[in-house]
Amino acid sequence: MPFITQTQRQSDYNLFPSTTPIVIDNGASYFRIGWAGENDPRLIFRNIVQRPRHKATGETVTIVGDHDPALLKYFDCTRSGPRSAFDSNVVYQFEIMEYILDFGFDRMGADGSQVDHPVLITECVCNPVQSRSKMAELLFETYGVPSVAFGVDAAFSYKYNQQLGVCDKDGLAICPGFSTTHVIPFVDGEPVYQGCCRTSVGGYHVTDYLKQLLSLKYPHHMTRMTWEKVEDLKMEHCYIAPDYASEARLFQKGTKEAEDKTRCWQLPWIPQPVEEPPSEDEIARKAAIKEKQGQRLREMAEAKRSSRINELENELHGLEFLLQQLENVEQNDIPSFLSKTGYVSKQEIESAHVKVTQSLRKAKGEPKAEQVDIEEKMDASTTEKYPLINIPDNMLSPEQLKEKKRQLFLKTTSEGRQRAKQKRFEEELERERQNQQDEEKRLENPELYLEQLRARHRELSEKVEQRKRLKTNGGNTNGNNNFSGGVGRGERLNAAQKERMRLLTTAAFDRGKGEDTFGARDEDWQLYKLMSKDNDDDDEGPDMDEAELARISSRLQDIDPTFVSRPEVGPFQPVVEIPKFRRLTQEDYQVVFGVERFRCPEILFHPNLVGIDQVGLDEMAGVSMKRLPSKGQDVEERLTSSILITGGSSLFPGMSERLEAGIRMIRPCGTPIRVVRASDPVLDAWHGAAAYAAALRFPEQTFSKMDYYEKGEDWLRRYQLRYTL
The missing domain is CATH 3.30.420.40 (ATPase, nucleotide binding domain)
Known part of the structure; x- marks a missing residue:
C-alpha cells in the first residue's frame, strides 16, 4: 500500500x-x-x-x-x-x-x-x-x-524539567493538551493518580472556536480559513487576558489601547484596474466608427429597398401582362389558362395586382394620393368577387342562396379583418403622436416632465392597486386605515354585479309568498336580457388604466435610470432597494483580530463559553489537591510552590500570570504560589x-x-x- x-x-x-x-x-x-x-x-x-x-x-x-x-x-x-x-x-x-x-x-x-x-x-x-x-x-x-x-x-x-531544575520533586503538572487538560500532583517525585483531574477542553476547542468566530464575522472568506491556517493564526495572535471582563470592556469602548492590540491579516488582493475617462481623440474615433457603421447600415437598407422595389416591379409587370393575356382568351378557355398560372379566378389576379401596387408605393415612400382609386378598385373587385350579394333572394335559386350566404360570410369576415387592421394602424399612429408630444415636453423642461411622469405613475399605481384590493378582499378602510379586509360580499361587487343582484331581489319580492309562476309571462324573460348587459364602462376602465400604467413605466425606464419597476410588490409590502455596486478595496480582503485574540483561549479557564459545564485550569488545581489521599497544609504549600504548565496550549502569552492569579484566589492568603512553564512545552x-x-x-x-x-x-x-x- x-x-x-x-x-x-x-x-x-x-x-x-x-x-x-x-x-x-x-x-x-x-x-x-x-x-x-x-x-x-x-x-x-x-x-x-x-x-x-x-x-x-x-x-x-x-x-x-x-x-x-x-x-x-x-x-x-x-x-x-x-x-x-x-x-x-x-x-x-x-x-x-x-x-x-x-x-x-x-x-x-x-x-x-x-x-x-x-x-x-x-x-x-x-x-x-x-x-x-x-x-x-x-x-x-x-x-x-x-x-x-x-x-x-x-x-x-x-520529570525532565525536574532534572533541569525548573520544578521540584513535589508539585503540580498542569497539561493543557490538544483535546483535554490534565492536572497531576507529584509527591516525592512520583505522580499520585488518585488526585488527578481532567477537563475535556484543549487546543482543538480553541482552534474550532476561533474558526467559528471568524466564519461568522467573514462569511465570504470561509474558503480561505482552513484548519491549518486558523491553527497558525491562533498560535501567532492569541493571548490570555489578565482579566477577561476588563479586557472585553476595553475593546467595547474602542480605546487607543484596544486599537494597538488589534491585529490584521491581509488576504491576497489584486487591485482592480481603474477605468479612466476616454480622451477627446478616443471619443472622436468612436464617433467616426459609429458614423461609419451607420452609413454602412443605411447603404445596406437602401440596397435592400432597391432590391425589394425591383422585385415588386417585376411582379407587377407580370400581373399586368397576365391580365392583358386574360382579356384575349376566350370564355371557355379561361379555366385551363388559369390552371397553368396558379390563380383560381380573375378577381384573385386583380386583388394581387392591387396589393402589389400598394406594397410598391409603400416601398417607394410615395404619398397615398390615389387611395380613393385603390378603394374604388377594391370595391369593384369585391363586387366582382361577390356578385350575388346585391341580388334579391326571390331572384335566386336554392343553390345560389347558399352561395350568397357563403359570400356574405366571407365579405363580413374580410371587412372585419380590414377594420381591425385599420384600428391597429390608427392606434399605432396615436401612440407615435403621443410619444412625439411627450418627447417635445421632455425637451422643453426635463425636470418638470420627469416629476409629472412620476406623479402620474404614483396615481395610476394607487388606483390599480386599490381596484385589485377591492376585487380580492373588499379593501374597505372604514375610515380607520384598516386594510385587512373583513367586509361584506356586497362591498366587493362592481356596478354590473350589483345591478344583477337588484333585479333578482326585485323579481323575488314581487312574487310574494304565493305560487312561483315566474316564466309564465313573456315579460319575465326580459329580466335575463337586462342581467346579461355588459357594463362597458366598468370593464374598459381597468384595462385603460393598466395600459397607461405600463406605458408610463416603460417611459420611466427609458429616461430615468433610478426608476425600479415594482410589478410584484403589494401596496403594503416594503420595497427592498437594490444595493449599488461598490468596487472592492484592500480593506475588504482584511481579517481583523480584536476581541477574538483573547476570547478564544479564555475557554481554557471558562469552558462554559463553548457549552462545556466543567471547571477551568485554576479551579482544577484546587480540585486535584482536595483529592489527595494525604492532605495537609504543608503538602498543599509544597504543591503550589512548584506548578509546571506543559503542553501546546501553554504557549499562549499570559498563561502563567493568569494561572497564578486564579490559583491565588482559591488559596489562603500568604500561600506560596509559583507557576513556571516547561523549557519546551x-x-x-x-x-x-x-x-x-x-x-x-x-x-x-x-x-x-x-x-x-x-x-x-x-x-x-x-x-x-x-x-x-
Missing part, C-alpha cells in the same frame, strides 16, 4: 543495537518517534490518516500526517476526510493507529513489519485497560516488538521519555510478550511505571 508524504526515510536503523529502545510520544495532535538517548525525535507528523482515491485509476492510497496540497490535483479528497485514532485523548481506532505505526516504523528505517527494539510509548492519565491491552497486542502481534513500556506524557515532561514529553528509556534500569520497567500472555489483561490494569529510577 503506497504512502505519500514529505517525510524522508531514515537510513541508520541497522546501526543501532537491538537493546536501544524506540521512544514514541503518541499525542492526539502530533506523533513523535525517535531513539532513546537522542536530543530530538527523528520524525514528527500529524497524527491523522486520510485515504483518498486516485482520480484517474481509482486506486486507494494512504496519506499519513501532513500532505502536499498539490496532491489534490490527482486525488479526490472530498469523500475521505482526515481521521484520527483518538476519541478525546484515548486511542480507540486501532486500524488507523496501525496505519500510523506502519508509517512511523517505515520512516525510521525498519525492514518489513519486524521491529526488534523495545518500545516506550506514552499514553494519557488513567488510560483504560482495554486501550492499553489493544495497543500492547498491536505492538506484539503485528510488529514483533520484544518488550513494551507505557508512561504518561505529562509525567515525563515534569511541546517536546519535553518526548525528551523526558527518551532520557528515561536511556537509563540502565529501564528494562526492569518493561514487560515482554510472554509476560503479556502469561499474566493476562488484568495484570495490565495494575501495571504502573515508576518514574524515579
Whole structure:
C-alpha cells in the first residue's frame, strides 16, 4: 500500500543495537518517534490518516500526517476526510493507529513489519485497560516488538524539567493538551493518580472556536480559513487576558489601547484596474466608427429597398401582362389558362395586382394620393368577387342562396379583418403622436416632465392597486386605515354585479309568498336580457388604466435610470432597494483580530463559553489537591510552590500570570504560589521519555510478550511505571 508524504526515510536503523529502545510520544495532535538517548525525535507528523482515491485509476492510497496540497490535483479528497485514532485523548481506532505505526516504523528505517527494539510509548492519565491491552497486542502481534513500556506524557515532561531544575520533586503538572487538560500532583517525585483531574477542553476547542468566530464575522472568506491556517493564526495572535471582563470592556469602548492590540491579516488582493475617462481623440474615433457603421447600415437598407422595389416591379409587370393575356382568351378557355398560372379566378389576379401596387408605393415612400382609386378598385373587385350579394333572394335559386350566404360570410369576415387592421394602424399612429408630444415636453423642461411622469405613475399605481384590493378582499378602510379586509360580499361587487343582484331581489319580492309562476309571462324573460348587459364602462376602465400604467413605466425606464419597476410588490409590502455596486478595496480582503485574540483561549479557564459545564485550569488545581489521599497544609504549600504548565496550549502569552492569579484566589492568603512553564512545552514529553528509556534500569520497567500472555489483561490494569529510577 503506497504512502505519500514529505517525510524522508531514515537510513541508520541497522546501526543501532537491538537493546536501544524506540521512544514514541503518541499525542492526539502530533506523533513523535525517535531513539532513546537522542536530543530530538527523528520524525514528527500529524497524527491523522486520510485515504483518498486516485482520480484517474481509482486506486486507494494512504496519506499519513501532513500532505502536499498539490496532491489534490490527482486525488479526490472530498469523500475521505482526515481521521484520527483518538476519541478525546484515548486511542480507540486501532486500524488507523496501525496505519500510523506502519508509517512511523517505515520512516525510521525498519525492514518489513519486524521491529526488534523495545518500545516506550506514552499514553494519557488513567488510560483504560482495554486501550492499553489493544495497543500492547498491536505492538506484539503485528510488529514483533520484544518488550513494551507505557508512561504518561505529562509525567515525563515534569520529570525532565525536574532534572533541569525548573520544578521540584513535589508539585503540580498542569497539561493543557490538544483535546483535554490534565492536572497531576507529584509527591516525592512520583505522580499520585488518585488526585488527578481532567477537563475535556484543549487546543482543538480553541482552534474550532476561533474558526467559528471568524466564519461568522467573514462569511465570504470561509474558503480561505482552513484548519491549518486558523491553527497558525491562533498560535501567532492569541493571548490570555489578565482579566477577561476588563479586557472585553476595553475593546467595547474602542480605546487607543484596544486599537494597538488589534491585529490584521491581509488576504491576497489584486487591485482592480481603474477605468479612466476616454480622451477627446478616443471619443472622436468612436464617433467616426459609429458614423461609419451607420452609413454602412443605411447603404445596406437602401440596397435592400432597391432590391425589394425591383422585385415588386417585376411582379407587377407580370400581373399586368397576365391580365392583358386574360382579356384575349376566350370564355371557355379561361379555366385551363388559369390552371397553368396558379390563380383560381380573375378577381384573385386583380386583388394581387392591387396589393402589389400598394406594397410598391409603400416601398417607394410615395404619398397615398390615389387611395380613393385603390378603394374604388377594391370595391369593384369585391363586387366582382361577390356578385350575388346585391341580388334579391326571390331572384335566386336554392343553390345560389347558399352561395350568397357563403359570400356574405366571407365579405363580413374580410371587412372585419380590414377594420381591425385599420384600428391597429390608427392606434399605432396615436401612440407615435403621443410619444412625439411627450418627447417635445421632455425637451422643453426635463425636470418638470420627469416629476409629472412620476406623479402620474404614483396615481395610476394607487388606483390599480386599490381596484385589485377591492376585487380580492373588499379593501374597505372604514375610515380607520384598516386594510385587512373583513367586509361584506356586497362591498366587493362592481356596478354590473350589483345591478344583477337588484333585479333578482326585485323579481323575488314581487312574487310574494304565493305560487312561483315566474316564466309564465313573456315579460319575465326580459329580466335575463337586462342581467346579461355588459357594463362597458366598468370593464374598459381597468384595462385603460393598466395600459397607461405600463406605458408610463416603460417611459420611466427609458429616461430615468433610478426608476425600479415594482410589478410584484403589494401596496403594503416594503420595497427592498437594490444595493449599488461598490468596487472592492484592500480593506475588504482584511481579517481583523480584536476581541477574538483573547476570547478564544479564555475557554481554557471558562469552558462554559463553548457549552462545556466543567471547571477551568485554576479551579482544577484546587480540585486535584482536595483529592489527595494525604492532605495537609504543608503538602498543599509544597504543591503550589512548584506548578509546571506543559503542553501546546501553554504557549499562549499570559498563561502563567493568569494561572497564578486564579490559583491565588482559591488559596489562603500568604500561600506560596509559583507557576513556571516547561523549557519546551511541546517536546519535553518526548525528551523526558527518551532520557528515561536511556537509563540502565529501564528494562526492569518493561514487560515482554510472554509476560503479556502469561499474566493476562488484568495484570495490565495494575501495571504502573515508576518514574524515579
